[in-house]
Amino acid sequence: MSSTDLDTFRAETRAWLEANCPTEMRDGVRNEETICWGGRNWEFISDAQRDWLNVMAAKGWTVPTWPVEYGGAGMDRAHDKILSEELVRLKARLPLQSFGIWMLGPALLAFGSHEQKLQYLPPIARGEVRWCQGYSEPGAGSDLASVQTKADSDGDDYIVNGQKVWTSYADKADCIFALVRTDRDAKKHLGISFLLIDMDSKGVSTKPIRLISGSSPFCETFFDDVRVPKANVVGMEHRGWDVAKHLLTHEREMISGGGAGLLGSRALGAILEEQGGEMDASTRAEALVCEVDALAIGLTLERYKDQAEAGGGVGDASAMLKYQGTELNKRRHELLMSAGGTEALTWDGTHGGLAADWLRTKANSIEGGTSEVMLSIVSRRILGLPG
Amino acid sequence: MSEDETMLQDAARGFLDGAAPVSHLRGLRDAGKTLDAKLWADMAAMGWTGVLVPEDAGGSDMGHAAAGILANEMGKTLVTSPFLSTAVIAATALRQVASDRATAALAQIAEGKVIYALAVDEGHKHAPENTQLQAVADGNGFRLTGSKGFVVDGSNADRLLVLAQSDTGLTLFDVPADRDGITRTASAMIDARDAASVDFADVQATGDDVVGTVGDAMTVLRPALEAGQAALAAEMAGLAAGAFEMTVAYLKERKQFGIEIGRFQALQHRAAHLWCESEVTASAVRNAGRMLDEDADNATMAVSLAKARATSTAKLAVIEGVQMHGGIGMTDAFDMGFFMKRGRVAAEWLGDYGYHAERVAAARGF
Ligand SMILES: Cc1cc2nc3c(=O)[nH]c(=O)nc-3n(C[C@H](O)[C@H](O)[C@H](O)COP(=O)(O)OP(=O)(O)OC[C@H]3O[C@@H](n4cnc5c(N)ncnc54)[C@H](O)[C@@H]3O)c2cc1C
Ligand SMILES: Cc1cc2nc3c(=O)[nH]c(=O)nc-3n(C[C@H](O)[C@H](O)[C@H](O)COP(=O)(O)OP(=O)(O)OC[C@H]3O[C@@H](n4cnc5c(N)ncnc54)[C@H](O)[C@@H]3O)c2cc1C
Numbered sequence: 154m155s156s157t158d159l160d161t162f163r164a165e166t167r168a169w170l171e172a173n174c175p176t177e178m179r180d181g182v183r184n185e186e187t188i189c190w191g192g193r194n195w196e197f198i199s200d201a202q203r204d205w206l207n208v209m210a211a212k213g214w215t216v217p218t219w220p221v222e223y224g225g226a227g228m229d230r231a232h233d234k235i236l237s238e239e240l241v242r243l244k245a246r247l248p249l250q251s252f253g254i255w256m257l258g259p260a261l262l263a264f265g266s267h268e269q270k271l272q273y274l275p276p277i278a279r280g281e282v283r284w285c286q287g288y289s290e291p292g293a294g295s296d297l298a299s300v301q302t303k304a305d306s307d308g309d310d311y312i313v314n315g316q317k318v319w320t321s322y323a324d325k326a327d328c329i330f331a332l333v334r335t336d337r338d339a340k341k342h343l344g345i346s347f348l349l350i351d352m353d354s355k356g357v358s359t360k361p362i363r364l365i366s367g368s369s370p371f372c373e374t375f376f377d378d379v380r381v382p383k384a385n386v387v388g389m390e391h392r393g394w395d396v397a398k399h400l401l402t403h404e405r406e407m408i409s410g411g412g413a414g415l416l417g418s419r420a421l422g423a424i425l426e427e428q429g430g431e432m433d434a435s436t437r438a439e440a441l442v443c444e445v446d447a448l449a450i451g452l453t454l455e456r457y458k459d460q461a462e463a464g465g466g467v468g469d470a471s472a473m474l475k476y477q478g479t480e481l482n483k484r485r486h487e488l489l490m491s492a493g494g495t496e497a498l499t500w501d502g503t504h505g506g507l508a509a510d511w512l513r514t515k516a517n518s519i520e521g522g523t524s525e526v527m528l529s530i531v532s533r534r535i536l537g538l539p540g
Numbered sequence: 541m542s543e544d545e546t547m548l549q550d551a552a553r554g555f556l557d558g559a560a561p562v563s564h565l566r567g568l569r570d571a572g573k574t575l576d577a578k579l580w581a582d583m584a585a586m587g588w589t590g591v592l593v594p595e596d597a598g599g600s601d602m603g604h605a606a607a608g609i610l611a612n613e614m615g616k617t618l619v620t621s622p623f624l625s626t627a628v629i630a631a632t633a634l635r636q637v638a639s640d641r642a643t644a645a646l647a648q649i650a651e652g653k654v655i656y657a658l659a660v661d662e663g664h665k666h667a668p669e670n671t672q673l674q675a676v677a678d679g680n681g682f683r684l685t686g687s688k689g690f691v692v693d694g695s696n697a698d699r700l701l702v703l704a705q706s707d708t709g710l711t712l713f714d715v716p717a718d719r720d721g722i723t724r725t726a727s728a729m730i731d732a733r734d735a736a737s738v739d740f741a742d743v744q745a746t747g748d749d750v751v752g753t754v755g756d757a758m759t760v761l762r763p764a765l766e767a768g769q770a771a772l773a774a775e776m777a778g779l780a781a782g783a784f785e786m787t788v789a790y791l792k793e794r795k796q797f798g799i800e801i802g803r804f805q806a807l808q809h810r811a812a813h814l815w816c817e818s819e820v821t822a823s824a825v826r827n828a829g830r831m832l833d834e835d836a837d838n839a840t841m842a843v844s845l846a847k848a849r850a851t852s853t854a855k856l857a858v859i860e861g862v863q864m865h866g867g868i869g870m871t872d873a874f875d876m877g878f879f880m881k882r883g884r885v886a887a888e889w890l891g892d893y894g895y896h897a898e899r900v901a902a903a904r905g906f
Contacts, residue, residue: 422906441897444904445848448841452823473816529805531812536788538802538811 191280584652615778
């Protein structure tokens with residue numbers, strides 16, 4: 154692939170986006186309120202949001218790197234990068250974000266059968282089905298492999314009983330990918346299956362949990378004699394741990410990107426100056442360090458993604474990316490709060506969701522595996538220190 | 541890394557493991573020396589001294605990314621040579637100038653026949669713009685008077701690049717180190733490497749000795765400093781990697797309380813944190829080399845980012861390196877102290893963390 158090909162692609166992409174991205178979708182706002190999650194019951198906030206999703210999905214550009222037959226555009230990393238850059242350049246909102254895109258999709262692409270991919274991936278790409286993640290349980294957080302939700306064999310089906318917790322958007326999602334115990338006699342890592350369950354199934358219920366940031370996007374999820382076809386297992390029965398871990402590497406890579414605030418974006422210092430006027434010496438010093446780290450972490454994310462195409466998957470290094478990206482994001486939001494001063498202390502101040510955002514970032518180093526767990530992964534799997 | 545880069549790295553590591561492990565620096569120090577002429581000649585023979593010298597001046601012209609790979613490998617075993625001063629900084633300065641004299645000087649660098657030192661700072665922090673050393677016009681030439689400190693490789697140098705203040709502004713001179721009126725005093729550096737104080741008392745310099753244009757040193761010096769900063773960042777990333785490797789090996793081998801100390805999570809997580817920091821710094825270092833090769837006029841932020849990150853990571857690596865070795869880390873017989881001392885000198889050379897973080901901030905608009 155020559156650089157002229159890429160230049161042509163960039164020019165064509167730019168022109169197409171100019172022509173097809175609705176003006177309302179070009180305000181550069183990418184926050185909770187403007188996200189398009191899609192799903193069976195999704196209510197578009199505007200016609201523009203619906204149109205934007207539809208034109209992008211038709212081109213396979215909601216999931217550019219997925220194969221065309223599964224709803225993507227079959228792009229390589231170089232083209233995908235250009236598309237992202239052009240979307241940023243246009244200040245376009247993302248047409249669709251979802252756990253299906255970030256997590257289930259990559260896991261299905263790696264472990265799913267052809268039939269499963271055909272069945273599940275295109276609806277994710279078109280934003281028709283919304284997924285949530287059923288990993289954590291009251292007794293299984295960092296020690297995820299000790300999940301107890303059980304799936305007992307009954308002919309061609311399983312009967313699922315148990316409870317998940319911290320299930321983000323379980324009350325909004327159409328389906329859940331869950332870790333369930335299919336073999337209670339095996340060692341804990343070897344008795345787990347990765348199971349796809351429709352949330353409309355009889356016996357599934359959810360109960361929202363309110364977060365410190367005020368919103369309640371996550372839930373307890375209960376399974377009470379839920380019947381699920383065995384055909385819904387992804388990968389081999391009892392070997393769901395492999396699928397689960399692979400999915401987590403993608404989840405972690407995704408979470409790390411949210412924090413890095415990176416090369417294309419605005420400098421933290423500039424935002425702080427605009428927000429709080431003059432910075433005091435200690436805030437400024439911290440902002441300098443944050444800026445240096447943010448740029449370097451951004452480069453690291455790009456470097457690993459570039460390597461991934463050649464070698465396939467970021468793998469264990471996703472633990473490093475997540476640790477660095479999320480810890481940075483917490484530092485940045487502490488600074489934003491400090492620059493905002495007393496004005497940042499109200500829910501509805503002129504800074505809008507600043508306090509809510511600040512509180513939300515505290516979860517970044519917990520969800521998808523805590524920072525301590527990330528360091529343990531690096532220690533054991535990358536440095537080879539004895540467990 | 542590209543295949544070529546990996547090959548260069550492997551070749552460099554192979555050579556340096558034999559020719560210049562850390563014991564080489566220890567040997568020089570114990571013998572009271574700061575230069576191994578044979579090592580420098582070998583580097584020339586391999587094309588390293590000409591890494592940034594154009595091919596028509598006899599160089600290998602491999603570029604800044606390649607210079608960074610070499611510096612990185614040198615950093616891992618604290619290789620002592622005038623590579624940065626001469627092959628990176630002086631070569632980059634001289635290649636900004638289209639003159640027969642500059643071309644001849646570049647050829648000498650490529651052949652390993654000359655050692656250069658950059659005499660720029662006068663106070664205790666890197667600040668080229670604060671230069672006080674005077675270049676007073678005298679006929680067709682100048683007379684230089686003033687003092688430079690922390691002239692890295694200043695005692696071993698054959699020639700000096702001297703930054704001076706003339707009545708039209710900063711001017712860079714290229715003079716032989718033994719010219720009348722120059723007095724060099726070697727400093728007893730903590731890293732056991734060469735740095736000197738250099739006094740200039742009415743030193744004659746001709747118009748020919750000016751590198752580039754009178755009153756416009758920065759056109760020549762800025763690229764040279766940035767090349768040096770990027771390569772130094774690469775060296776420091778290597779230094780951090782070298783210290784880290786020793787530390788992780790020790791964690792796996794040392795036993796206390798009946799088990800390897802690497803089983804204690806308090807140490808595991810600190811080692812893991814350090815590795816994460818090193819990976820982030822490695823990205824900044826590579827980016828700096830690439831930017832200097834591809835878009836040198838706009839590389840300032842990338843270079844300062846690399847030097848800032850490398851400075852903080854090297855500091856962390858040597859602090860943790862000594863601490864996790866316990867008592868033995870404090871002994872001179874053990875190598876970790878060499879890493880710590882070189883790390884501190886490299887932190888100051890060509891601008892410390894604060895200097896470079898400010899440059900990043902300026903480039904980012906605050
Ligand atoms: C906002 C948010 C959204 C989430 N969304 C989802 C979701 O959609 N689906 C889902 O399945 N889960 C979700 N989670 C759950 C998340 O994955 C878990 O909270 C996380 O894995 C930690 O588990 P835990 O809460 O049980 O904490 P615990 O595992 O009990 O950890 C408590 C503390 O102990 C530390 N710790 C635990 N083990 C070790 C160890 N071996 N070494 C050192 N320290 C240790 C942890 O780092 C932590 O600091 C979400 C969490 C949050 C906060
Ligand atoms: C300058 C100096 C003067 C000294 N003077 C004296 C003296 O006068 N008399 C005397 O008897 N001794 C003296 N000591 C020895 C000193 O007390 C020991 O060096 C110290 O107790 C550490 O022991 P160690 O060197 O064997 O390191 P180690 O015990 O091998 O420790 C290596 C690393 O592992 C860590 N580590 C070890 N166990 C654990 C654990 N369970 N959890 C987490 N981390 C762990 C340590 O914190 C350290 O970072 C001196 C040491 C120095 C450096």
